[in-house]
Amino acid sequence: xxxxxxxxxxxxxxxxxxxxxxxxxxRGPLKQESQTFLEENALWRAHxxxxxxxTEVTRDIQRLRTGLGKxxxxxxxxxxxxxxxxxxxxDFTRSSQRLxxxxxxxxxxxxxxxxxxxxxxxxxxRALGLVAEDIxxxxxxxxELARGLGDSLGELTRELESLVETIEHSRSVGNELAQAAERxxxxxxxxxxxxxxxxxxxxxxxxxxxxxxxxxxxVTEHARALVSGLGTLTGKVPERLVIAAVRPVLxxxxxxxxxxxxxx
Amino acid sequence: MSGAAGLVAERxxxxxxxxxxxxxxxxxxxxxxxxxxxxxxxxGLALALGEVMLVVSVGSAQTDLVVCDWFGxxxxxxxxxxxxxGTFDEAPGGILFEDRLTPTFDLDEVGxxxxxxxxxx
Numbered sequence: 001x002x003x004x005x006x007x008x009x010x011x012x013x014x015x016x017x018x019x020x021x022x023x024x025x026x027r028g029p030l031k032q033e034s035q036t037f038l039e040e041n042a043l044w045r046a047h048x049x050x051x052x053x054x055t056e057v058t059r060d061i062q063r064l065r066t067g068l069g070k071x072x073x074x075x076x077x078x079x080x081x082x083x084x085x086x087x088x089x090x091d092f093t094r095s096s097q098r099l100x101x102x103x104x105x106x107x108x109x110x111x112x113x114x115x116x117x118x119x120x121x122x123x124x125x126r127a128l129g130l131v132a133e134d135i136x137x138x139x140x141x142x143x144e145l146a147r148g149l150g151d152s153l154g155e156l157t158r159e160l161e162s163l164v165e166t167i168e169h170s171r172s173v174g175n176e177l178a179q180a181a182e183r184x185x186x187x188x189x190x191x192x193x194x195x196x197x198x199x200x201x202x203x204x205x206x207x208x209x210x211x212x213x214x215x216x217x218x219v220t221e222h223a224r225a226l227v228s229g230l231g232t233l234t235g236k237v238p239e240r241l242v243i244a245a246v247r248p249v250l251x252x253x254x255x256x257x258x259x260x261x262x263x264x
Numbered sequence: 265m266s267g268a269a270g271l272v273a274e275r276x277x278x279x280x281x282x283x284x285x286x287x288x289x290x291x292x293x294x295x296x297x298x299x300x301x302x303x304x305x306x307x308g309l310a311l312a313l314g315e316v317m318l319v320v321s322v323g324s325a326q327t328d329l330v331v332c333d334w335f336g337x338x339x340x341x342x343x344x345x346x347x348x349x350g351t352f353d354e355a356p357g358g359i360l361f362e363d364r365l366t367p368t369f370d371l372d373e374v375g376x377x378x379x380x381x382x383x384x385x
Contacts, residue, residue, distance in 0.1 A: 107346075108290050108328060111271065114349025118269035118284040129350055136348070 037216070040206045044213040047202060051195050058188035061181055068178045075171040082164040089157040096150035103143035110136035267351040272361050273330065273344040273369075275323040280344070280369040281352070281359045288331045288338060289313060290346050305377050310340055320374050332371070334378070341374070 110132045117129035203209050233242050269284040291312045296319050298308040307319040312331055315338045319329065323343025330341040352359035358367040 104327070105292065108292065111290050111346045111349040115271060115284055115287055115289065118349065118351065121269075126351075133348075133350060 040208055041213050041217055043202065043206075044208070044210045045217075047195065047198060048210055051192070051199075054188060054191045054195055058185065058192065061185045061188055065178060065181045065185060068174055068181060072171060072174050072178065075167055075174060079164055079167050079171065082160055082167060086157055086160040086164060089153055089160055093150055093153040093157055096146050096153055099146040100143055100150060103139045103146055107136055107139040107143060110139055268354045268359050269351045270359070271330070271349050272347045272352070272359075272366055274325070274347055275344055275369075276325075279347065279361060279364070279366045281361070281366045282330065282332070282344075282369045284349075286332050286369075286371060288333050291329050291331060293326055293329050293342065294340075296342075303377065307342055312340065313338065318378070320377055322369075322374065334371070334374070339374070339378075 113132035114129050114136070117125045117127075117132055119125070120128060199210070230242065230246075268281070271282045271284070271287050271290075273280055273282060294310040294312045296308045296310045299306060299318075302308065305321050307321050309316055310319045310329070311317075312329060317331065317338040317340045319340035319342050321342045323345075325343050325345045328344070328346055330344050330346065332339045332341055348361070352361055352366075354360075355365050358365055360366070
């Protein structure tokens with residue numbers, strides 16, 4: 001903290017004292033240097049925003065790539081499992097076909113037995129015929145159920161194959177997205193390199209750096225707040241009172257500004 | 265009403281009755297060797313139940329073969345789907361199966377075809 005008794009600061013200008021603190025602060029437009037400072041400050045701020053945005057984008061793309069990579073692995077696993085299920089379903093369909101064939105043979109056997117029972121005739125033939133008919137009836141029911149099962153399994157196989165196809169399409173889209181994300185990441189890195197180069201060139205061209213500019217901008221903000229506060233007090237409080245209150249704090253600054261103006 | 269033993273089969277959706285004296289057995293459709301210059305309806309020769317027999321098509325189904333007895337010779341009828349073997353109530357021109365008249369299959373129709381085959385050979 002600096003006060004008005006700082007021996008390093010130049011002595012106060014009597015004329016300046018007469019004109020008063022508020023008078024000094026109300027003086028004319030900024031000089032060319034101040035305008036340049038504002039331009040440089042705006043440039044550094046824009047550069048900082050671009051760097052921040054570029055970093056965020058690069059980070060998001062990296063997250064996206066990681067997510068896509070995980071998704072691709074999961075999809076590959078699902079496709080493999082789906083294919084395995086479709087193969088098993090096909091095996092079951094073939095098994096159900098063998099089952100149907102078995103029932104059809106059994107039905108034929110029962111019909112042949114029925115014909116044989118007719119030839120035998122008599123009581124024994126009738127009994128054999130009844131057994132044959134019972135077997136035929138069961139074989140017929142079993143055959144119908146096996147056919148229904150076969151149809152359902154066939155449908156399930158087709159559905160699974162369609163599902164696998166859809167997932168494979170999604171995987172292919174995911175691969176394209178991963179490639180696009182990779183390209184975007186490369187472009188982002190190039191953008192960051194270009195921004196770093198701009199930063200170096202800006203430093204050389206302006207002789208300033210973002211940290212200094214940020215500090216100056218903060219000081220400017222504080223000064224603006226001070227002026228605004230003084231403006232609020234104008235007319236409400238006697239100027240003499242205000243000057244008496246703020247002079248000890250602001251005098252070193254006034255001397256600094258006066259020296260700067262004299263030098264210019 | 266007396267009973268008639270035999271086989272009820274489907275021939276292109278219509279039911280027919282084959283008397284048990286005419287039917288020897290039912291087998292799964294064997295491999296059929298086509299006969300050159302055979303008339304339409306004669307599919308060829310097949311080996312079933314240890315015998316070589318002529319196979320005649322009487323319908324569109326191709327799963328089973330009804331082996332019939334044709335003047336002491338085995339004859340295969342393709343195109344029939346066996347439905348039921350047993351004894352059924354007789355009715356004029358056939359039997360009653362599931363309360364409906366089921367006509368007796370006309371083996372003469374096949375006979376005419378075989379006669380034409382004989383003349384062609």
